[in-house]
Amino acid sequence: MTIWTPQDDGHADLSSHDTFANGAPHNTFARLRRDDPLHWTEYEGGKNFWSVTRYEDITQMNKQADLFSSARGIRMEDQSYEEYLARRTFQETDPPEHSKVRMKLLKAFSKTTMAQYEEDIRTLCAEILDQALAKGTFDATKEIARQLPMRMLGRVVGLPDADLPWLVEKGDALIANTDPDFTSHVLDKMQTDEYRMMPFNSPAGAELYVYAKELMAEKERKGDTSGVLNLILEPAKDGSTITETEFRNFFCLLVAAGNDTTRYSIAAGIQALCHQPELLDQMQTGGAVWETAADEIIRWATPALYFRRTATRDVEMHGKTIREGDKLLYWFISANRDESQFEDPFRVDLMRSPNRHLSFGQFGPHVCLGMWLARLEVTVLFQELAKRIKSIEPAGPQKFLRSNFVGGIKELPVKVEAI
Numbered sequence: 368m369t370i371w372t373p374q375d376d377g378h379a380d381l382s383s384h385d386t387f388a389n390g391a392p393h394n395t396f397a398r399l400r401r402d403d404p405l406h407w408t409e410y411e412g413g414k415n416f417w418s419v420t421r422y423e424d425i426t427q428m429n430k431q432a433d434l435f436s437s438a439r440g441i442r443m444e445d446q447s448y449e450e451y452l453a454r455r456t457f458q459e460t461d462p463p464e465h466s467k468v469r470m471k472l473l474k475a476f477s478k479t480t481m482a483q484y485e486e487d488i489r490t491l492c493a494e495i496l497d498q499a500l501a502k503g504t505f506d507a508t509k510e511i512a513r514q515l516p517m518r519m520l521g522r523v524v525g526l527p528d529a530d531l532p533w534l535v536e537k538g539d540a541l542i543a544n545t546d547p548d549f550t551s552h553v554l555d556k557m558q559t560d561e562y563r564m565m566p567f568n569s570p571a572g573a574e575l576y577v578y579a580k581e582l583m584a585e586k587e588r589k590g591d592t593s594g595v596l597n598l599i600l601e602p603a604k605d606g607s608t609i610t611e612t613e614f615r616n617f618f619c620l621l622v623a624a625g626n627d628t629t630r631y632s633i634a635a636g637i638q639a640l641c642h643q644p645e646l647l648d649q650m651q652t653g654g655a656v657w658e659t660a661a662d663e664i665i666r667w668a669t670p671a672l673y674f675r676r677t678a679t680r681d682v683e684m685h686g687k688t689i690r691e692g693d694k695l696l697y698w699f700i701s702a703n704r705d706e707s708q709f710e711d712p713f714r715v716d717l718m719r720s721p722n723r724h725l726s727f728g729q730f731g732p733h734v735c736l737g738m739w740l741a742r743l744e745v746t747v748l749f750q751e752l753a754k755r756i757k758s759i760e761p762a763g764p765q766k767f768l769r770s771n772f773v774g775g776i777k778e779l780p781v782k783v784e785a786i
């Protein structure tokens with residue numbers, strides 16, 4: 368059975384958030400991969416940009432940070448230099464500057480460190496699932512997928528449990544800043560200039576700024592110097608430190624990145640279970656499937672639809688000239704459905720191996736820091752779900768996020784039969 372059929376006519380406007388409110392426009396991506404892999408895309412809200420859609424091109428370009436830079440913004444929207452400085456984190460810098468900060472965090476997010484959280488995740492999953500499944504029919508995004516990531520991030524970063532619901536709300540307002548269900552300040556619909564120096568142009572950024580400052584003051588009062596937030600404040604090997612603004616932006620990045628992407632991976636996995644019943648059988652058989660399942664679910668989801676780079680000099684590609692200063696969007700969502708890389712890419716194959724998907728921005732210097740945490744959360748959540756249900760099916764139409772940046776099923780009504 369097909370999990371979901373793309374709705375677009377093959378000529379969708381990739382710069383429009385409305386396009387993505389019906390799910391990703393895969394017919395358009397397929398046409399571009401075939402006929403126009405470096406596509407000059409008109410963008411009414413700002414400077415036009417190149418859309419890069421083939422797996423091989425994105426993989427190669429993402430390794431060339433000197434030529435395709437992150438240091439002029441990583442989203443489609445244009446920024447003045449002043450706004451860039453006010454809003455940037457190390458994610459919006461290039462090596463070697465980027466590596467100095469990233470090095471400080473690597474161990475805290477490593478596979479080994481994350482493995483220590485497995486039992487915590489399992490306990491949380493059991494709690495979340497037992498509550499949700501008792502309802503029989505419910506919205507799986509709200510009752511399951513939305514519950515886990517922030518609670519885990521809270522543990523990893525050291526955030527008080529009582530603050531987590533508020534942080535989820537603020538994280539949503541930041542990252543889903545183009546969806547009226549999540550923010551009253553819809554980025555492309557109203558004047559958000561007042562917040563232009565804040566992460567994601569959002570008032571939620573301002574509130575998180577205050578929160579982060581108070582949190583650190585409280586930690587200092589208690590003499591608590593442990594955790595990721597203190598690590599990033601430590602001097603790098605060459606003695607350099609990050610500024611207060613960069614620190615607060617990093618906090619916003621964690622709240623945003625650690626929240627939605629894992630949620631939408633879980634939601635997409637549940638969507639797949641509803642339409643490919645053999646997946647539940649495979650999960651219940653267990654064993655080797657758990658070595659590959661999370662990556663396939665995260666490929667299928669591709670919650671970070673694209674990240675942007677900017678050309679630092681003129682370069683020829685596919686018979687076209689990319690000019691210095693041109694923006695390029697690496698459409699990971701398209702690369703992850705590229706037929707030349709993935710056999711039967713619209714089918715979820717939990718045993719897919721190798722599975723060199725690009726959902727985490729792999730093979731570039733910015734490859735996701737939270738990937739081991741995300742993989743573990745997805746694995747454990749589905750292990751626990753598979754133990755508890757006989758069947759799962761759709762119970763109404765799914766709704767997608769209105770965003771061309773984060774792809775996600777924001778409403779997923781399901782009906783389950785518990786074991």
Ligand code: HEM
Pocket residue numbers: 437441457458459469520620621624625626628629632665669670671674725726727728731732733734735736737738740741
């Ligand atoms: C399935 C879940 C996730 C997906 C799909 C995802 C996706 C991504 C992608 C595509 C990038 C690369 C951005 C670029 O190329 O510019 C990235 C970077 C990053 N992610 Fe994730 N992410 C996920 C979960 C997380 C979690 C749970 C955290 C934090 C706990 C996190 C923190 C970060 C950070 C800090 C970076 C910046 C790394 C750098 O610039 O060196 N992510 N993520």
